[in-house]
Amino acid sequence: MARRRLAAINAALEAFGKANAIDLAPVRVNVIAPGLVDTPAYAGMPEKMRRGMLAGYAANVPAGRAGLPDDVATAAVFLMGNTFITGTVLDVDGGVQIS
Helix, strand or coil: CHHHHHHHHHHHHHHHHHHHHHHCCCCCCCEEEECCECCHHHCCCCHHHHHHHHHHHHHCCCCCCCECHHHHHHHHHHHHHCCCCCCCEEEECCCHHHC
């Protein structure tokens, strides 16, 4: 049930970004869809569980690792710097969408 809710939320955010790209033009609107990113948000987890979660993700994506905050930041800088991209969803997920 929780996965379905998460999928619905993600789909809504992607649609919201695309709709806003049309409604707010010429303001550019893009969405970054990160995969699992190793951030302090997981600091409250037991260390063994956190490492297992990250290792499990790494084993199942083509990039072979979880994301880092710099991966998402680099994507944001790219989208801000390219003035011809709007209404897109950029998956920064290590390839989870193709695995």
